[in-house]
Amino acid sequence: MSAAWAERAPKAARDYMDGRRLDEVECIVADIAGVARGKAMPASKFAHQDKFYLPNSIFLQTITGEWADNPSGAFTEPDMILTPDYSTATAAPWTADWTMQVIHDAMDQQGNPVPIAPRNVLKRVVGLYRERGWRPVVAPEMEFFLVARNVDPNQPIIPPMGRTGRRAAAKQAYSMSAVDEYGKVIDDIYDFAEAQGFEIDGILQEGGAGQIEINLNHGDPVALADEIFYFKRLIREAALRHDCFATFMAKPIEGEPGSAMHIHHSVVEIATGRNIFSDERGSETEAFLHFIGGMQRHLPAAVALLAPYVNSYRRYVPDFAAPINLEWGRDNRTTGLRVPISGPEARRIENRLAGMDCNPYLGIAASLACGYLGLLEQEGPRAECLGDAYMSRDELPYNLGDALDIMSESSAMRGVLGEEFAAVYESVKRNEYKEFLQVISPWEREHLLLNV
Incomplete structure (x- = not known):
């Protein structure tokens, strides 16, 4: 060097x-x-x-x-x-x-x-905050699956073989034994991350078979998007060393939970270093509620970036631990917008809608854009959800075509992200959606070939 x-x-x-x-x-x-x-x-x-x-x-x-x-x-x-x-x-x-x-x-x-480079889109959104005297802070969580090698796309994805000689089991959330099943992959992830200068806040077993979550410390949105960009390659390379694949598909295995990229947000006043979500007494501020309100109003227009592929919407199904709603609540994991337990200085809002298949620059940019619009509009959210938000009304698009339609009609979202970028993104995603619609699936051949 x-x-x-x-x-x-x-x-x-x-x-x-x-x-x-x-x-x-x-x-x-x-x-x-x-x-x-x-x-x-x-x-x-x-x-x-x-x-x-x-x-x-x-x-x-x-x-x-x-x-x-x-x-x-x-x-x-x-x-x-x-x-x-x-x-x-x-x-x-x-x-x-x-x-x-x-x-x-x-x-x-x-x-x-x-303007169409994803990293520049995120820098643009962060710059809009800076012009108002604010500095956004994020903390992402990455979920992914380790799966057996799959060289034939016509075959379903299956869990990897663990050190016991058995396939990784589902429904083992937070199990240390489950993590130990593929401990050599985890060891390499840690070693690679250390060599690259990345700090991991924690690794845990999620609810799916071979599903892992990695938490990152909070910090600058662009720097953390860079880390996730690097981490995806790092994790794939660690898996390949041990005869398995790492996948960031939103829903790789039928009947298993999907993989999310939960994003925690707070906003700091540059001049004072104060979290604008908490006042001098440590109570919630109007800005805190405005941020939530903006996310409720504008997230439908951001879903095309948070769920960018046809597979992404297979994660948005009831009863699979996916928050398919725009409700908000304190320490309520059934809501799409969760307020975790924290002290006043760390008060934050967790967006649980983004899939791990999203581009980290664009997913974080879109999520921050919703909160930014809320801070400008200064309108509060609807009443907090105190019960099971999985039972709430449908408010989100459930396929890529509908999500793109909502995004294309949102002048506010397009204005924050940039009109030129929004046009290019829509063109790319409509092309992908059209390609997918020309593919005949095994389900169609099994149930329609001889029955209709």
């Missing part, structure tokens, strides 16, 4: 490369799906190169590799200028050689942030 690198890279990156010769640097950005796009180059070349180029069409690529229509017209694929954000430099400890990863800022040729 060169001297210039050492000055600007985080301590964990410098420690990882201490006394070693860096071989390669992966220069990456997150696309609409949250997939890492970019190029790898020799470390010696990277040390003397302050930018590189990629076409902006990478943000028009669908999850299947097809290309969506460009809402702005001509498909000319102009180059973006990508410059390294050295604060994101981190190891790739699973590689055979000494490799670093660096997230890059995407700018157009006039030096402006590319």
Whole structure:
């Protein structure tokens, strides 16, 4: 690692490369799906190169590799200028050689942030808070499944084999023995995270077979979205070392719970460092209720970003621990918006609607956008739900097409996220939805082929 690198890279990156010769640097950005796009180059070349180029069409690529229509017209694929954000430099400890990863800022040729780049969308939303004298703070939770290797998409996903020689069992939430079943994967996750400088707040067994939850400490939204972006790859690589897959699909296994990315939110006043959700006496503020009210009013328009695939809506079914409602409540896990137990300084709101399949930059941006709009509108929420919110009325779209329709009609949400981004996102997702509707499922062949 060169001297210039050492000055600007985080301590964990410098420690990882201490006394070693860096071989390669992966220069990456997150696309609409949250997939890492970019190029790898020799470390010696990277040390003397302050930018590189990629076409902006990478943000028009669908999850299947097809290309969506460009809402702005001509498909000319102009180059973006990508410059390294050295604060994101981190190891790739699973590689055979000494490799670093660096997230890059995407700018157009006039030096402006590319408005359709997901990381820039989140920066835009955080900037709107900053203009009001606020600093948003988030704490994400990541749920995912470890599953047996699946090389035939026509076959169902099944749980992985544990150290006992038995398949991972469901309904073992918080069981330490269940976590021990795949302890070697967990060990590698910890080791990789330490090498990359990421702090894990806790790991626990969730309710599904082979389902794990990782909690992260609270902090800056962009930095934590970067961590989740990195964590998804880290976890997949740890699983592959032990002959299984890690999946972040919202609903990978029929009959099992889905995987969420719960997002805890608070807002700090920049001038004073005070959590605006608590007053001097430690009581809830009007701003706290306004934030909840904004989430209740605007989350339907954000669902297309929180649940971005057709599979996402398989998680939104009753009786599978999914909060399919816009109710709010204190310490009530049946509500979509939960207020956890905390002291006044840590008062926060947990959005339980986002799936783990969402792009972390876009999921956090959309969630923060709802709260921001609430703070501006200054309207409170409806009455707190004191009972079982699973029994509440349907308010959310339950398929991707309907979610996109609601998003397209919301001038408020599009205004916060950016009109150009919203148009591109809708184009990509409608293309994916159209592709899915052309696929005939096994259920249709089984029940309709000879019966209708």
